[in-house]
Amino acid sequence: MKQLDSETREAPQPMTAAPLLPIPKVDIAVFCQSEEVREAVGTAAIDRRMARATVTVKAGGMKEATALYGGVTSPNLVVVESDDGEARLMATLETLAMECVTGTKVIVIGRSNDVGLYKKLLDAGVSDYLVKPLEPMDFVAAVHRCFRDSTEEKLGRIVAFVGAKGGTGSSTLAHNVAYAMSKRVDADVLLADLDLQSGTLGLNFDIEAKHGMVDVLQSPDRLDDVLLRRLAVSYTDRLHLLPATTDLDKFINLREGDVDHLVDVARSSSWHVVVDLPHILTQWTRKILLEADEIVVTATPDLAGMRNAKNLIDFLKKARPNDPPPRLVLNKVGTPKLQEIKPKDFVAAVGLEESVSLAFEPSLFGAAANNGRLVIESAPDSKAGKAIVSLAWRVGGTRERRTRQKGVKALLQKVFKRGKPKAPSTLRKKAGELKTSEAGASAVEFALV
Numbered sequence: 001m002k003q004l005d006s007e008t009r010e011a012p013q014p015m016t017a018a019p020l021l022p023i024p025k026v027d028i029a030v031f032c033q034s035e036e037v038r039e040a041v042g043t044a045a046i047d048r049r050m051a052r053a054t055v056t057v058k059a060g061g062m063k064e065a066t067a068l069y070g071g072v073t074s075p076n077l078v079v080v081e082s083d084d085g086e087a088r089l090m091a092t093l094e095t096l097a098m099e100c101v102t103g104t105k106v107i108v109i110g111r112s113n114d115v116g117l118y119k120k121l122l123d124a125g126v127s128d129y130l131v132k133p134l135e136p137m138d139f140v141a142a143v144h145r146c147f148r149d150s151t152e153e154k155l156g157r158i159v160a161f162v163g164a165k166g167g168t169g170s171s172t173l174a175h176n177v178a179y180a181m182s183k184r185v186d187a188d189v190l191l192a193d194l195d196l197q198s199g200t201l202g203l204n205f206d207i208e209a210k211h212g213m214v215d216v217l218q219s220p221d222r223l224d225d226v227l228l229r230r231l232a233v234s235y236t237d238r239l240h241l242l243p244a245t246t247d248l249d250k251f252i253n254l255r256e257g258d259v260d261h262l263v264d265v266a267r268s269s270s271w272h273v274v275v276d277l278p279h280i281l282t283q284w285t286r287k288i289l290l291e292a293d294e295i296v297v298t299a300t301p302d303l304a305g306m307r308n309a310k311n312l313i314d315f316l317k318k319a320r321p322n323d324p325p326p327r328l329v330l331n332k333v334g335t336p337k338l339q340e341i342k343p344k345d346f347v348a349a350v351g352l353e354e355s356v357s358l359a360f361e362p363s364l365f366g367a368a369a370n371n372g373r374l375v376i377e378s379a380p381d382s383k384a385g386k387a388i389v390s391l392a393w394r395v396g397g398t399r400e401r402r403t404r405q406k407g408v409k410a411l412l413q414k415v416f417k418r419g420k421p422k423a424p425s426t427l428r429k430k431a432g433e434l435k436t437s438e439a440g441a442s443a444v445e446f447a448l449v
């Protein structure tokens with residue numbers, strides 16, 4: 001999006017600077033006049049953070065929106081494209097406001113790059129004003145700002161680890177990185193083993209747990225953050241573990257809504273959530289992978305590893321077009337008697353620009369695995385230990401980023417004040433729906449009307 005002309009402090013921040021978190025289950029109607037805006041909104045609507053929102057794109061502008069909401073209840077957010085000049089825009093907004101229920105938020109997309117107009121619109125109760133050309137992620141960011149207060153305060157980041165094939169060391173890295181993260185931030189880290197049949201979390205940390213992921217997943221609808229923390233084993237003050245508690249009799253197959261709920265609960269229970277995924281993905285573990293904020297793909301530098309890593313990375317890039325690509329770890333580099341692909345060639349072949357390499361060190365990793373003591377605990381100053389700490393820094397995000405995001409809350413979270421109260425029972429229902437959505441039910445729909 002273009003920046004507004006003025007250098008005054010009121011000018012909006014660059015829209016994509018803050019980390020974006022999932023948007024709750026809200027209804028959004030977008031009135032488009034140009035193909036360009038219709039396309040940008042279309043791309044934004046398939047962004048993973050919008051997966052729970054229902055976006056309906058309609059042809060028209062202020063007039064059509066006003067006419068529609070004269071007859072039906074306005075949704076949580078109405079977005080209107082308008083190329084009108086200031087006087088006309090303010091007048092038409094006023095008539096639209098008369099038809100919208102209290103609580104409906106409004107975003108205007110316009111052509112005028114004028115900070116004076118921007119301020120007037122905010123004063124009138126408009127939540128945001130976006131200047132064309134519209135970038136999809138600017139749209140997602142604006143929607144996110146509108147509903148930030150509706151989401152759970154303590155929203156954690158999910159970091160998912162997945163191996164390109166079996167035995168790459170993905171779990172070992174997930175466990176070590178989670179430990180390193182818990183040491184470096186003044187916040188909780190929850191580590192969950194989702195390799196339900198052969199997870200190694202319990203072995204690597206040398207813990208015996210009565211409960212674990214199987215109990216968590218068995219009745220996902222009953223799960224909340226209090227129960228989740230009760231089921232987790234506290235390894236330190238900051239690190240909480242959910243081992244797999246292997247049970248070959250139990251087969252877990254979650255529905256989409258359950259996964260949404262699980263992810264919400266995990267996010268609200270800890271600031272950082274590290275998930276150790278099995279390398280063979282099922283439908284629901286794949287959904288968790290797609291919902292993650294950071295993905296680490298671990299591969300060994302051989303041909304099969306390269307092919308699988310490329311397939312996985314291509315898939316993730318396509319499914320998450322607005323996210324940075326996953327991070328690649330090349331592990332066990334220098335394994336004797338193995339025909340290896342050079343890390344540089346491997347990284348180029350899978351279409352990434354960088355990777356983290358860890359050497360094959362059987363005595364270091366073997367001793368750690370056998371003693372139930374992580375490499376990062378037993379040899380923090382080893383080369384591998386340092387690489388793990390550096391990876392933890394990269395995937396961990398920072399508290400500062402989140403605090404800054406909260407700081408601008410007051411300015412950007414305005415409601416469309418001039419709306420007249422209408423149909424209170426519908427409003428109560430809407431408030432209820434918003435709560436339900438945070439508990440998990442999912443609705444993804446992109447309708448061109």
Ligand SMILES: Nc1ncnc2c1ncn2[C@@H]1O[C@H](COP(=O)(O)OP(=O)(O)OP(=O)(O)O)[C@@H](O)[C@H]1O
Pocket residue numbers: 163165166167168169170171172173195198200278279331332333358359360361362363365366369
């Ligand atoms: N850099 C390394 N050098 C030597 N051994 C390693 C290295 N990294 C991991 N290992 C060892 O490789 C084995 C497999 O590791 P791990 O279980 O973490 O892999 P995985 O990718 O999670 O496997 P799975 O597909 O079974 O989930 C373990 O014994 C571990 O100690």
Ligand SMILES: [Mg+2]
Pocket residue numbers: 170171172195200277278279
């Ligand atoms: Mg594993």
